[in-house]
Amino acid sequence: MAESSAEASSKAAPKAAPRSLPKGARRTTPSVETLAALDHERLIGLVLDETRRNPAFRKLVSAALAARQGPDAVARIVDRRLAALEGARGYIDWQKRRAFALDLDTTVSVILNELRPLDAEAALERLLRFLGGADDVFARVDDGTGTVQGVYDRAAEAAVEIGAGLPPATAARFASALLPRVLADPTGALTVLLRGLIGRLDPAALAPLDAEVTGLAAETGARAGRRETETLRRLQRRLLLRLRQDIAERRGDIDAFIALEVEAVPGSPDRVDIATRLLGADRPAEALDWLRRKTPQPLTRADLIAGLDETAMERERAVLEIQALDALGRGAEAQDLRWRGFAQRLDADMLRAYLAKLPDFEDDEALRRAFAVVEAFPDPHRALGFLVRWPDLDRAARLVTGRPEIWAGERYTILAPAAEALAQAHPLAATILYRALLDDILARGRSQAYTHGAAYLLELDLIAERADLGGLKPDPSEYREGLKRRHGRKYGFWDLVEGG
Template sequence: MAKRPTTAKKSVSAANLAALGADRLADLLMEAGAADAALKRRLRMELAAEVGAADLAFEIDKRLAALGGSRARVSWRKRPALLNDLRSLLRITVDRLASLDARLALDRLVAWFDLYPGLVGRVSDAKGELPLLFDAATVELAAVASAAGPDVAGPVLVEALSTRLDPWASWVGRGSPGLDPTVARRVLAVLPQGVRPTGRLALVVRKLADRAGDLDAWIRSIPDEDARKPEVGAGIARRLALAGRADEGRAALEASRVEITPKARWGRSAADAGAPSDAWSAAEIAVLEAEGRWPEADEARWARFACTLSADDLRALIARLPDFEDVEALDRAFEMAAVHPDAMRGLAFLMTWPALREAAALVVARADEIRGGHEDLPLWVGRLVGRTPLAALILVRARARALLMLGPEVAGEVQALVSEAEAIWSTLGEDASATDHATFVAGLQSEARRRRVW
């Protein structure tokens, strides 16, 4: 019997190729390069990198000039080859040239990005692969610019933004999270000062200011009319408060406050439409804390918690309380959740905290408000069934009713829930306050017939 061939040593891997030896690999590359122009160019660049940065930069420049000077249409069949060419050029610039001379690499990388406008007009790209390639390369742009340092990268990026704002605003904005903060600060310093940026420039200034930690530049990029909008004003106020600039934060907050009239037309309260948003209330709390008005901040946080049932707000409240007072605060929070206008939001908070006893009590007290379609309901059943089977039974029945409305395609799941409900009901005993199982099933079937979903 013939020996089964071993494939491990025949797979094309770096280790197996290295085992061939340098001479054999050189022969193979010469043979392949003779038939593959792209491979030959890459080999020439690799050899130039061994000579020095200037030689590699010269080879890269030649390819950049060829790509930039071409006016030929690129069909969808030829697009993959072009994209591979662009990726190869990007990699040799970032991986090889940048390690030799970051300044030369940044200049070539900028030239690589500048190929984009010319390519868009002549490349058939129904899948949108070209813009995705350039957007993804903003990570490398930020890395090379950071390596080049603020004195080199700052003027280069400012020149690109000043003369070719579209699309450089998008690229610099996308890459800004990866920029060294000193580079971001230098770009902001070189951009025109004393003039409020607008449009695309304002957007990129905002992102650079975020990276540089320059709050004043960030605020200057926002138009006055936008700063008076509640959501925007809240963002400004919160940043100022966290920076310890309480007076300015208060001014920004008050400038964006929504005026609420006592009564609106048709008897509706204007508060329904003008109540503070979640972001605005969070900013108000931050400003109150920056002003040192801690009791008022706590009351504002309680008011916010009553609406949102935010676990983060509750943790912030109890973190500053002395021993034993945190128990009272939790009781207050659980009471708020129990009477929250949205029973399911209250239940979700109590189950997640967790406060299972209070959650079960809510389920029993507000059984008619339980929505069986909630995605976490099966998980809650599992947590409650051993502690408060009545609450678990209510949840299972609510889910069975909700799924019943979906039609016959979920018949198996509905039947499983009916069986689960029967098993739980049988554990409750004769004194159970829940509707007996037979009555529940009859009601379920009646509802299905009435709605004509089965």
Template sequence: MAGRPSLNARSLEALGAARLAELLLQHTEGNAAARRALRLALAETRGPQEMAQEVRKRLATLDRSERWLDRRAFAPVLAELDSQRQAIATAIGSQAPALAVELLWRLLELAPSLLDRVDDSDGAGLELFHRASADLGRLACLARLPAAALADQVAEAVLDNREGQYDLLVCHLAEALTPEGLRRLRHRLEQERPALGRPDELLVEDEPDDAEEEGVLVLANAIDLHGVQTDADAWDDDADDDDERAADPWQRRQAVRLAMLAIADGLGEVEAYLAEYRDHAPAGLERPRLVARVAQRLTAADRAADALALLEGVELPEGWRSDGARPWLDAQLGALEALGRAEAAQALRRDFGIERLSLPHLRAYLQRLPAFEDGEAEEEILEDVLEHRSFQAALEFLHRWPDQRRAARLILAHPDRLNGANEPLLTAVAAGLEVRQPLAASLCLRAMIEEVLEMARSSRYLRAVRHLESCRRLAASINDWGRIPSHNAYVRELLRAYGHRMGFLKKLDFDGLLLPE
């Protein structure tokens, strides 16, 4: 009997163009998005002008819409808009870059009308506009636009950056603007800059922090790079409509400042970068993150001593636990190394690495030690980790180092501190320990079982049953339980404490639950 035919592009070619076209029309019947995709594909065969006409029509329709879009309704709109962006950036851009630039500007102008009527709390919409901004930068170089006209257009956009869609515009267009255009843009923005507000005015972070590699599995919420902050107190209470927001002096100052920083970077003018904070946002020079960015640029410009002085003028109120301590430290290390102060840099690496359980800093510390000293130093570091104030952070650190022997020591010394809710960490730790440290692995599994039963997480009952089966398997290789209840004793106590969880009990195989005694 012949096998079932594979469904792939080559096999579908055998159907012929006519049959495929018929199937496509049938499949897209009633699917407006699919029909639009077909029209766009047909327009592509007739050249970039035809494609541009289709794109303009769709962007105009999206701009006119006033319907609120919840997350579910926003997803397909976002996907379609991204398809439009890709069509502009590739099919049109490869043939007519100047036309593609025009369309990308039009797409970016959609941000206020679109983002005002969606839930974009995850930043997916803003991210799409930032991708369009990056496409604009690339295609503007190909189009060879006049620098002066482009600078004027960018200035207007920056000053109307209501939704943050132009946050990265100057960075993306720096090459296309050329030094001439960047200087013209700086002049235009300087004329439009509102007067400085309060000295302690809220500042938006102008660049993202890389996620700090700590010893705890967390999901961090970050302010988007170059983005306009969404905290309620960042806006005047009365600035509800677009016109008021566009005219808000705070928001315009932020937009101008971010653009000026990008211009300074584009021109390679570190003094201008520093002056942007010193003269227009002095509160920024009290922030570890922002000072770190200035210091890194000073060090790169052979001004490490100035960078170090700037960094040492910043207070870290909570020491290494302060907000921004990591970028501040990295900038400090760069300046110290540039000045030949390697010993001071090493002391900071070790101090920070132990306090924050930072793998990169401790590994960098060991790599810089003289030959034959790194082994002893590593042992000292790992012993210090065992005494860290955060059990969870220390456990993950030892797992990732990796040092499974010490991870087991930590668990056996403090089994009551295992957090069964941290399933990703405990699952990974148990898998790493089960061969040589089965007792410690069992304690991880027990913690997850008890979390599921205590919180009555019925959707995870089957997983808890599997963990219990793994405990029985591991128990066969455990000879010394010490102060830990044996497997059979643990199961009996578990059933006594959670015998009312009937959904869990129904999934158990009681015949294989206990070890022979």
């Protein structure tokens, strides 16, 4: 049979040589270079195979194809998904959470990667619609890992970026248009968006928004409502004050910011935050005045999330007070505060700063006084932690061996790193600490810490093999026998020990 013209031409035409890769490129790692070297039909086949296996990838490819038709085609795809999301009522348990979060993230990706390049304002509208449904989504999803929250955080950050990229007047109008929706749900996702957006707007374009927020704040403050609406009114008033603060901060108007802080929290404004801003504006005398005012300074939710406690907040105030005193040329007072901060809390950074400010040849005597304070400190565990971190391991070892019976294994955050630091040069002190740690774990039956306990016993064995422990009682073999007698039935621990 005669060959067809297509077959003949196919045989006659030489195949195109594959593209060469850059020198040193790995031929099996997907990259721009390696994928460009693949035949187009092979790439298409891979994409089609993945669209059949992966629903999220199929949506991304469909959106990319729709983008060739223009923004309206992409917007229709997004709108269908948002409508389905808004109409859904089923509960998403932990087993379905991953796929659900991936689907949400795919929707955000389509908005950002396909719609935004074609029509930024349309993309922004869809992000707002997506964020506006956050409460309904969280009401029906088990988001213990924070995965779904992460998707909404990504959408909010993107919305802030797009909104801030609009022409200044347009961006300000967009922020103003958010106000009614934000006031309807003061604790919702759109509140985070609006406050983030204000921090990115052109300060010169903020006047209309400031006037509107100020008017709404006055109206909300004057309006009295029924008991069931009073909580919402309080939330609205607080939010509007914070928005006015955001605007003042964006404009660099510190005095307006402070006045609003006093209005928002009349009895206990955030003195540390106010002082930080005043110091940044080179107004140290006013900062010092605020720091020394005797108004209550309760821990906020943000402080708790950041892990701050009363001690940490007091230290932060002291650091700012020292900065203010230094700026005012009152160095002796600043030094007194540094020494006091060290002596009260064994604050190593305060001591280093104190020593650095001393004249030449006075630091040795000051350091001797400091170590006397450490050795007399009421909490020996704090003293040990200070000496290990400073470091002065000789003093730390003397502290441990001088009072071998006082070390509490429950203070493991101090004892464990101290034992590790002392193990080489001071094996007796390290042994005392490792025993305290291990005894506490076994006495309390803390099975979740048995792995650590087995590691401590191994360290004790290694120390005993290489070091003379100077008549320590009980000796290592007697100590292990005592452990067996007292805790022989803690099989989970001994299994770990015998298993290495």
